[in-house]
Structure formats: structure tokens, C-alpha cells
Amino acid sequence: MADILFYITAAFTVFCAFGVVFNRNTVNAALCLLLSLMGVAVLFALLNAYLLAVLLVLVYAGAVVALFLFIVMLLDTQGGHNRPFKIISLVASFGGLTLLLCGVSAIVTRGQLTAHGAPAVSAPVGSVLKSYAELLFTTYLLPVEIMGFLLLIAMLGVIVLCKKFEGLEDVK
Amino acid sequence: MIAGLNAYIALSALLFAIGFFGVLLRKNTLVIYMCLELMLVASTLALVAFSRFNGTMDGNVFVFFILTVAAAEVAVGLAIIVALFRRRQTVQVDELDSLKH
Numbered sequence: 001m002a003d004i005l006f007y008i009t010a011a012f013t014v015f016c017a018f019g020v021v022f023n024r025n026t027v028n029a030a031l032c033l034l035l036s037l038m039g040v041a042v043l044f045a046l047l048n049a050y051l052l053a054v055l056l057v058l059v060y061a062g063a064v065v066a067l068f069l070f071i072v073m074l075l076d077t078q079g080g081h082n083r084p085f086k087i088i089s090l091v092a093s094f095g096g097l098t099l100l101l102c103g104v105s106a107i108v109t110r111g112q113l114t115a116h117g118a119p120a121v122s123a124p125v126g127s128v129l130k131s132y133a134e135l136l137f138t139t140y141l142l143p144v145e146i147m148g149f150l151l152l153i154a155m156l157g158v159i160v161l162c163k164k165f166e167g168l169e170d171v172k
Numbered sequence: 173m174i175a176g177l178n179a180y181i182a183l184s185a186l187l188f189a190i191g192f193f194g195v196l197l198r199k200n201t202l203v204i205y206m207c208l209e210l211m212l213v214a215s216t217l218a219l220v221a222f223s224r225f226n227g228t229m230d231g232n233v234f235v236f237f238i239l240t241v242a243a244a245e246v247a248v249g250l251a252i253i254v255a256l257f258r259r260r261q262t263v264q265v266d267e268l269d270s271l272k273h
Contacts, residue, residue: 014186017187020207021194029203036187036210040217043180047180047221048224052220055236056213056239060209060213064242067247067250068206071202093196101185101189107181132232135230136233147241154244154245161248161252
């Protein structure tokens with residue numbers, strides 16, 4: 001049952017990811033990204049990481065894609081119709097895709113990913129909220145603090161970036 | 173056929189490659205940024221799969237941090253794109269070629 005769900009979700013996620021790449025309309029691309037992220041969230045739930053699935057939906061669907069849609073609404077001045085792809089860039093990007101896939105598939109197919117014999121499916125550690133809390137407040141306490149500082153810096157940076165700079169000479 | 177670790181890693185690699193393809197192919201800065209997000213999510217999928225099949229928590233906690241950084245990164249990146257649009261009135265990368273000449 002879980003396997004069938006995995007394959008269906010995987011196909012859906014990949015299909016929506018191709019939708020992000022090939023959709024001419026930027027708003028449709030953002031919505032395809034949303035669907036693809038939903039597929040990844042289902043995969044997280046299949047991997048017993050329920051908290052991460054919920055967080056992915058909250059952070060990405062709630063914040064990131066909404067922000068993208070806002071910016072598209074602000075900036076997309078071409079009415080959503082972009083120029084068609086050039087043949088040369090299509091060929092070059094496909095070459096890049098093939099090279100990357102060859103490299104990674106060599107690792108995936110030949111690498112000994114499950115080195116410890118059978119996969120340890122005994123204890124679903126990722127499903128318990130307590131285990132996250134224990135790690136976050138003991139081993140990873142310093143990274144949590146740094147992350148809070150990073151968010152503060154990011155907020156200040158965004159405020160500075162959104163200011164209107166007067167007196168700068170134009171580039172072009 | 174059991175969906176084991178290799179299936180998850182292969183899916184993650186495929187998603188990453190699709191995101192890379194989009195970064196190379198598209199000319200709109202916003203779509204390029206969406207494809208970058210797709211690559212980031214693909215890498216988190218690999219981390220969660222490794223964490224699940226090895227019975228440890230560290231990958232999951234790492235994904236936790238990645239989600240935080242991704243939220244901050246999107247905010248800053250989109251602010252940069254908006255600032256760029258204010259000065260140059262375009263978001264197409266082939267028109268942003270000041271460094272080329």
C-alpha cells in the first residue's frame with residue numbers, strides 16, 4: 001500500500017516539477033511548484049517525518065509560494081507570456097540535465113547506500129516530536145541560536161534592500 | 173518491489189536534476205528562483221530518506237534548519253529581485269548583461 005502511494009506521489013511530484021520548468025506563465029509555474037511541494041510533503045509523511053511534512057506545507061506553501069505569487073503580481077509586466085525557448089539553450093540545458101543525472105545515478109545505482117544490512121525500520125524515530133525537541137535543545141542548541149540570529153539579519157537585510165536609494169547614478 | 177532507500181534517493185536526484193534543468197533553461201529570474209527552491213527541497217528529501225532508513229534523527233533536524241534558512245533566503249532573494257527590477261525595469265536574465273560588456 002505504502003509502495004503504491006510512493007510511486008503515485010513520486011510520479012505526481014516529478015510531473016509537477018516539469019510543470020514548473022516548462023510553464024510559460026509564471027503564475028502557473030508557481031502553482032505547479034506548490035503542487036510539487038505537496039507531493040514532497042506526502043513523501044515526508046511516508047518516511048514517518050510527520051512534523052517535517054507539516055512544516056514543509058506551512059513554510060513553503062504558506063510563506064514561500066505566497067511570497068512568490070506576490071512578487072509575480074508586482075513584477076511580471078509581460079502579461080505572463082514569455083518568449084519561446086531558444087533551441088540552443090534547450091539543447092545546452094538538456095545536456096546539463098543529462099550529465100547531472102548520469103553522475104547522480106552512478107551513485108544511486110552502484111553505491112552501497114544501505115551499508116548496515118537491512119534498513120533499520122524498527123524504531124520510527126522521526127515521528128516523535130519529543131526526539132526533535134531533545135536534539136534541538138541539547139546537541140543543536142548553538143545552531144538554533146545562530147538560526148535565530150540569521151533570521152534577524154535576514155529581516156534587517158530585507159528592510160534595507162527595500163528602501164528607496166536616492167542619488168545613485170543609473171547603470172544604463 | 174519495495175520502495176527502499178535507493179528509490180527515494182533516485183527520486184530526489186531526479187527532482188534536483190529537473191530543478192537544475194529549469195535554472196539552465198528559463199530566462200525569467202522568478203522562475204529560476206522557483207527552480208532553485210525545487211533543488212533545495214529535493215536535497216531535503218534525500219536527507220529525510222537517509223535519516224529514516226538509518227534510524228537516526230540528525231537528518232530530520234538538519235532539514236528543520238534547512239527549512240528555516242530557506243524561508244530567510246527566499247525573503248532576501250525576492251527583495252534583491254524587487255530592488256533589481258526597480259533599477260532596471262526587467263526580470264529577464266538576458267537583458268541583465270551589464271557585466272558582459
